[in-house]
Amino acid sequence: MIAIPRLSAPRLNLAGLKGLLASRYLRPGAAAVLFVVALAVVAQLVGPGGKPRPVRIGLAPVFAHAPQGWREALSAAHGVSVTEDIVRLSERPLAPMAAGAWNAGQQAAPVVIGGPLAAAPIAGFFAPGPGGPLPIIAQNGRTPFEAYARPFAGNGRPKIALVIGGLGLNARATQAAIETLPGQITLSFVPYAEGLQGWIDMARAHGHEVLLETPMEPVDYPDNDPGPYTLMADAQAPDTTNKLEWILSRATGYFGLTNYLGSRFLADDHAYATFIGSVRGRGLGFIDDGSASRRIGGGIPRASAERVIDDQLSQQAIDQQLLALEAGALQRGQALGAGFAYPVTLEKVARWAGSVEQRGYQLAPASALAQKR
Incomplete structure (x- = not known):
């Protein structure tokens, strides 16, 4: 750097x-x-x-x-010289950018975006569960992922998506994220938050699609404890399913799940297979913070963040990570980042998002980058 x-x-x-x-x-x-x-x-x-x-x-x-x-x-x-001595950005295999992917000179195609998203729950996509409504696949085969994701149409430019998480516990930070970030930014909420459904309703009313955070066992558990409904790597499948159903029943309106921690859980084949099977049966997607980037999707919409933009909590470091996302989008045609609702993160992301499309990119919801794999 x-x-x-x-x-x-x-x-x-x-x-x-x-x-x-x-x-x-x-x-x-x-x-x-x-x-x-x-x-x-x-x-x-x-x-x-x-x-x-x-x-x-x-x-x-x-x-x-x-x-x-x-x-x-x-x-x-x-407006700067990007020189040859700058080191590489990512360990991932690089594929040439498709011809015309960066297309700053072409008028953007009309897209159906903006405005509030449909109020949740949407009829046909939920059923009563032991702790509240649970997402289900509709009788016509349409999934909650499809019903609750923000509508998106690409315009040929490189796509950049961001997930801002940790929402619901701090009222001021949560309201700021919902109201100051553009609707294309995906928001993820903590399942333990009080008034969770109200926060999700507010987010969707402002155009944000929503993810629900799933606490997962880290390698340093119990020193680092994500809470009583943490999915454990060595748990039996019924225990994992029961905990996951409690998490899913906390609210409606989310198109998928994201991990909170989980370095040990996501590395365990049996635990991951149980989790993905439950997610697939509910018609949801899974977008991780990069912890499960090498995992296959198991037939569900999947995406992994390339970087956490606020690992270093400073304005300069966040600026550098956002510029790195732009570089990744130019190289691969799309890039996904993740961050938390720290005040400095919200400030920098709001300012960056206000100008990124003027530089030839398309700001996209995270669901638009998810693919079945």
């Missing part, structure tokens, strides 16, 4: 920009738009009378062997 402390003048990699203009990754017309964007960046960095404005910029690790053109794209979008 490197940091460029101050720039005394705008640093645009003109040679790299020239290469990007000729790159096969930009469709016709995009080159002209990118050139205008670059000029606009220069205008922003140069103050009145041609004097440079000092700027502080932090750069996250990015791919050292990514497809041609992605560094120049980031350089032009952020």
